[in-house]
Amino acid sequence: MRDDGRELLTIGQLAAAAQVTRKAVRVWTGRGLLAPVDRTASGYQLFAPQAVGTAVFVRRARDLGLGLDAAARILRTRRESAQQPCATVRALLAERIGEIDTLVADLLAIRAELAAAAARPEPAPGAEVCGLIEAE
Numbered sequence: 001m002r003d004d005g006r007e008l009l010t011i012g013q014l015a016a017a018a019q020v021t022r023k024a025v026r027v028w029t030g031r032g033l034l035a036p037v038d039r040t041a042s043g044y045q046l047f048a049p050q051a052v053g054t055a056v057f058v059r060r061a062r063d064l065g066l067g068l069d070a071a072a073r074i075l076r077t078r079r080e081s082a083q084q085p086c087a088t089v090r091a092l093l094a095e096r097i098g099e100i101d102t103l104v105a106d107l108l109a110i111r112a113e114l115a116a117a118a119a120r121p122e123p124a125p126g127a128e129v130c131g132l133i134e135a136e
Contacts, residue, residue, distance in 0.1 A: 007049070008037065008038055008046035008047060008048065008049075009046065009047045009048075009049060009051065009052070010040075010044055010045075010046060010047075011025045011026065011044070011045055011047070014034075014047045014051055014052060014055060015055075017052045017055075018052050018055035018056045018059060019056075019059065020055055020058075020059050024055075024059075025055065027068075028055065028058055028068070029045065031068055031072060032072060033054065033058050033068065033071060033072055033075060034047065034051050034054055034055060034058075035047075035051075054075065057071070057074075057075075058071045058075075061074070064093070064096065065096050065099075065100070066092055066093075066096060070092050073088065073092070074088055074089055074092070117132050117133055117135075118132070120132050120135060123135055
């Protein structure tokens with residue numbers, strides 16, 4: 001089948017072209033991130049070639065830790081405007097950076113506690129389980 005003179009893609013072809021799984025394409029379609037444009041006689045969904053770019057975008061957004069809700073928000077903004085939604089993307093990326101900064105700070109605090117526990121001298125007998133962890 002053709003759309004604007006180009007071949008339509010099956011889920012498998014779209015998944016391969018975007019380097020994602022068929023399951024991801026199905027999930028993203030179910031969430032409204034990708035939209036099939038037709039169906040085969042046997043009911044298989046078919047996608048326009050432009051869906052590859054959208055799927056690659058969603059994959060990259062996920063790789064960067066943006067959720068499907070964020071990707072959907074960006075795609076919705078793009079569909080509603082003739083301009084790229086870079087301001088929305090920039091705001092979401094800044095939010096994600098803040099989340100990562102918080103996570104890194106929390107991990108560094110836990111690391112410091114682990115290092116302090118590992119460096120303690122042998123504890124005196126009488127701890128319930130192990131004085132290295134029970135001591136503060």
